Amino acid sequence: MRTALLQHIQKFISLEPSEIDIIESCISLSKIKKKEHILKEGQVCNTMYFIVNGCIRQYIINSKGAEQTLQFGIENWWITDQLSYHNHIPSHFYIQAVENTEVIAIEKPILESLLVEIPKLERYFRIVSQKSFGAMQMRIKFLFTMSAEERYHHFNNQFPEFVQRVPQYMIASYLDFSAEFMSKIRAGKV
Amino acid sequence: MRTALLQHIQKFISLEPSEIDIIESCISLSKIKKKEHILKEGQVCNTMYFIVNGCIRQYIINSKGAEQTLQFGIENWWITDQLSYHNHIPSHFYIQAVENTEVIAIEKPILESLLVEIPKLERYFRIVSQKSFGAMQMRIKFLFTMSAEERYHHFNNQFPEFVQRVPQYMIASYLDFSAEFMSKIRAGKV
DNA sequence: AAAAAAACTTGAACTACTTCAAGAAATCAG
DNA sequence: CTGATTTCTTGAAGTAGTTCAAGTTTTTTT
Numbered sequence: 069m070r071t072a073l074l075q076h077i078q079k080f081i082s083l084e085p086s087e088i089d090i091i092e093s094c095i096s097l098s099k100i101k102k103k104e105h106i107l108k109e110g111q112v113c114n115t116m117y118f119i120v121n122g123c124i125r126q127y128i129i130n131s132k133g134a135e136q137t138l139q140f141g142i143e144n145w146w147i148t149d150q151l152s153y154h155n156h157i158p159s160h161f162y163i164q165a166v167e168n169t170e171v172i173a174i175e176k177p178i179l180e181s182l183l184v185e186i187p188k189l190e191r192y193f194r195i196v197s198q199k200s201f202g203a204m205q206m207r208i209k210f211l212f213t214m215s216a217e218e219r220y221h222h223f224n225n226q227f228p229e230f231v232q233r234v235p236q237y238m239i240a241s242y243l244d245f246s247a248e249f250m251s252k253i254r255a256g257k258v
Numbered sequence: 259m260r261t262a263l264l265q266h267i268q269k270f271i272s273l274e275p276s277e278i279d280i281i282e283s284c285i286s287l288s289k290i291k292k293k294e295h296i297l298k299e300g301q302v303c304n305t306m307y308f309i310v311n312g313c314i315r316q317y318i319i320n321s322k323g324a325e326q327t328l329q330f331g332i333e334n335w336w337i338t339d340q341l342s343y344h345n346h347i348p349s350h351f352y353i354q355a356v357e358n359t360e361v362i363a364i365e366k367p368i369l370e371s372l373l374v375e376i377p378k379l380e381r382y383f384r385i386v387s388q389k390s391f392g393a394m395q396m397r398i399k400f401l402f403t404m405s406a407e408e409r410y411h412h413f414n415n416q417f418p419e420f421v422q423r424v425p426q427y428m429i430a431s432y433l434d435f436s437a438e439f440m441s442k443i444r445a446g447k448v
Numbered sequence: 449a450a451a452a453a454a455a456c457t458t459g460a461a462c463t464a465c466t467t468c469a470a471g472a473a474a475t476c477a478g
Numbered sequence: 479c480t481g482a483t484t485t486c487t488t489g490a491a492g493t494a495g496t497t498c499a500a501g502t503t504t505t506t507t508t
Contacts, residue, residue: 126395130403132467138398150392154385160399187377194384195344201387202340204394205316208328209350211401212434213320216465235485244402246466251487258464322497406495425455436496441457448494 072120073172076144080192087186094182095172100124100165106173107163113152114176119145122169125238126161137242140166142230146196166234216245220253262310263362266334270382277376284372285362290314290355296363297353303342304366309335312359315428316351327432330356332420336386356424406435410443 073095074088083091097120100106107113109129117124119141126139126147138161141147152159153176174182183189210219223243224231231239236254237247252258263285264278273281287310290296297303299319307314309331316329316337328351331337342349343366364372373379400409413433414421421429426444427437442448 128399128403136402138395138402149395150388151396152392154389154392160396183381187380190377190380190384191373194380194387197384197387197391198340199344201391201394202342202344204391204398205328205339206341206350208394208398209318212326212328212431213318237485241402245464247486248467248488249465252489255487257488427455435494437456438458438497439495442459445457447458 113149123166303339313356
């Protein structure tokens, strides 16, 4: 369903039929298998990914060799390494499918030309990225002000289905505590 | 110097003289005294602030009544509560001048009409906010992977002048450790 | 220049979390 | 359906940081 992206865009701006045609001609759906990587540390990230369905995460490998999830992306989210994408520098991150996932992958040159042809899209990406930034501001707030247990319960209340869908150790690292500690929180042993 | 903003914009897009006139007619410089607030928790944030000179921080008051700095803004940065701004909801944050600061404050209705009049500005804000998001991704990475001492030294290396300029307890909370612990790091007692 | 306020330092006691190691349960591939 | 892999659990020991309280230094105000 390439229309998922078009629908998402049209939540924020309105498109002429001709513009829809142009966009459609530029995008195609790719399937990413569970555990497959679309970006690895050291590569330059040259693509923005719009998630149609499934789940993707951005993670790093820390100094002890453990994976830490920094971000999840689900339906209707964009995911990329913005710094690597904008500055053409090697990425610090891995981006990997958590489930079998369908994305619309847009290469930078294609997206750039699309933005020139349909400048209205600048507005769409401006709004989407400002909102993502807002979400990040809240994330930092939660990380700073809540205990591990509070972060777990808060996340669990906000996204109960998501917690079912995704391995616990990924959620634990996303919330910045160990998988073992999460297990104890869930068992009420803390 | 209202031109600081115009210069910043022109790093990312080019402007016609007529467009510069329009922008200039919409903006004015405000002075904010050290410790003065431009946003308090509970207020709806209806303004974006471009910092011409000085320093501003966004902070919260945590459950123990202590201030925690979530973000600093300096010359050529925009600062606002994006979530409150976009969704018209009460803010979770305080935004306060750390030093006497000059900002260009743009109210939402004015900015919206400016974006309609000069759609090119969408591109400017799109790029700026994607870059800010990228910086935030790196911030989360550092918070997750470095020890308190590493975070201090890293920050100190990246922004040595800044560390001189701003009270230590604000930097400590920005790096997510206590002011006392920072003092011990600096003294090498850790 | 003095007084007041703000910022920084220090050590001792504490605690929220990690790490390790091993086993149990669930899921996946053939 | 079976074995292999991945994920989750549990307890014991350890530690990176916090908290508290008091004193010192620096900055600001008058």
